[in-house]
Amino acid sequence: MNNRPQQRHILQICHGYGGPFLDYARQYASLFADTPYRVTTIFLSGEPSDEVVAACQSDEVIFLEYRSKALRGFKLRAIREIRRIVKTKDFSLCIAHRSKPAYIACLATRLPIIWVHHAYGAYDRLDRRLFAQAYRKRIQALAVSDSVRDTIRARLPNWPNERIQTLYYHIDIPAVQAQQFDRAEARQQLKLPQNAWIVGNVGRLHPDKDQATLIKGFAAALTDLPKNSCLAILGRGRLEKELKSLAIQLNISKRVFFVGEVPDARRYFKAFDVFVLSSDHEPFGMVLLEAMAAGVPVVSSDCGGAREVVDGAGQLFRQGDGLALSGCLVKASETGDSAVEEQQQAMRKKLINEFSDAAGKKRFWGLSMVAATA
Numbered sequence: 001m002n003n004r005p006q007q008r009h010i011l012q013i014c015h016g017y018g019g020p021f022l023d024y025a026r027q028y029a030s031l032f033a034d035t036p037y038r039v040t041t042i043f044l045s046g047e048p049s050d051e052v053v054a055a056c057q058s059d060e061v062i063f064l065e066y067r068s069k070a071l072r073g074f075k076l077r078a079i080r081e082i083r084r085i086v087k088t089k090d091f092s093l094c095i096a097h098r099s100k101p102a103y104i105a106c107l108a109t110r111l112p113i114i115w116v117h118h119a120y121g122a123y124d125r126l127d128r129r130l131f132a133q134a135y136r137k138r139i140q141a142l143a144v145s146d147s148v149r150d151t152i153r154a155r156l157p158n159w160p161n162e163r164i165q166t167l168y169y170h171i172d173i174p175a176v177q178a179q180q181f182d183r184a185e186a187r188q189q190l191k192l193p194q195n196a197w198i199v200g201n202v203g204r205l206h207p208d209k210d211q212a213t214l215i216k217g218f219a220a221a222l223t224d225l226p227k228n229s230c231l232a233i234l235g236r237g238r239l240e241k242e243l244k245s246l247a248i249q250l251n252i253s254k255r256v257f258f259v260g261e262v263p264d265a266r267r268y269f270k271a272f273d274v275f276v277l278s279s280d281h282e283p284f285g286m287v288l289l290e291a292m293a294a295g296v297p298v299v300s301s302d303c304g305g306a307r308e309v310v311d312g313a314g315q316l317f318r319q320g321d322g323l324a325l326s327g328c329l330v331k332a333s334e335t336g337d338s339a340v341e342e343q344q345q346a347m348r349k350k351l352i353n354e355f356s357d358a359a360g361k362k363r364f365w366g367l368s369m370v371a372a373t374a
Helices: 021-030 050-056 076-086 099-108 126-134 146-155 173-179 183-190 211-224 240-249 265-271 286-293 306-310 322-334 337-355 357-366 368-373
Strands: 008-014 037-043 060-063 091-097 113-117 139-143 164-166 197-202 229-234 256-260 274-277 298-301 315-317
Touching: 008 021, 008 076, 008 099, 021 037, 021 050, 021 091, 021 357, 037 076, 050 060, 076 099, 091 099, 099 113, 099 126, 139 146, 146 164, 146 306, 173 265, 173 286, 183 265, 197 211, 197 265, 211 229, 211 240, 211 322, 229 265, 240 256, 265 286, 274 286, 274 322, 286 298, 286 306, 286 337, 298 306, 298 322, 306 315, 315 322, 337 357, 357 368
Parallel strands: 008 037, 008 091, 037 060, 091 113, 113 139, 139 164, 197 229, 197 274, 229 256, 274 298, 298 315
Antiparallel strands: none
16 A cells, blocks of 8 residues: 555545544544545534644645534535545545444445444444445444444444454544643642542533442442542533432532533543543543543443453443442552552553554554555
8 A cells, every 4th residue: 555656545524523523533634644645634514723623633624614404314515515525636545434424425425435433323223224235335334442343243244344343542642641731730720629539530421421320439438538538520411410419418519529511621630549430331431541641540330342441451340330439449549659650551551552543553554444445
């Protein structure tokens, strides 16, 4: 592939750049750094932004500025626009994130398509399975964890395994670490006590994130934790009132800080003494990588792709088991400095070997699907 003399192009289509999807675009653009390939990233929705252009690290960024309503149904305008763009360059491959971009890519181009699956349930719907079947000669499915991959394989049993593979999320470790505040500054900005032993959590206040189990586990562990222990939850959502009521019922409301929505939350992870992901259905868990980059010990529910991230570098507990979580918290609080350093070394090693940009690039170019399509 790298021996081709002419410059070739990769098309990347994203629904928008909200939430984590800007970083997902960056991750996939980074796979083509220092290759003859140039990446054109298209955001179907969202206004033009110089910050987005810089952050997604693509050679060209195009904003189509559609509203979500305009992308429903057959998406004819978007299909026509993508078709026009494809004619302008010698594109070799299209990377489509989630369903709408994949539909548009299939209908607007004749390119091989890598359909990136960021969540479970992509093929629960019959119409989606039928669509994938209709375009199976051009589609390769790429999942963000083995857990997600296996659910896709179960839904598409007639597809060969090499057409449904895994590429983990990955981070630019030095860049993430350079953005992170030190412990004192992070706590000051989050208005958390400087002298506390802090359990941290970042995520939407939503049933999928199961902060209820986290609060119950923290309450159960409290008598065995340092006297100045507290729980900090960063995020907003429809369960905020319910979770606050739970903290009051358990008589720990003064120990639980609902910090609210925090932009660029990855910058504040050093405020925590331990980070907990309590989700009940986690495709991967990017926040775990960000906590590990900060050198913060991690505890996660044994669910979905989170096990693949934490296994060997942190503690796992049975999903929904508050007592098991409380035991993990007590163990984390009793860990001495030398053991913490060993944990940090294990996290650094796993980050570099499995979840760094370099590791992602090596894995990507080693996939049989890439050799078959690009």
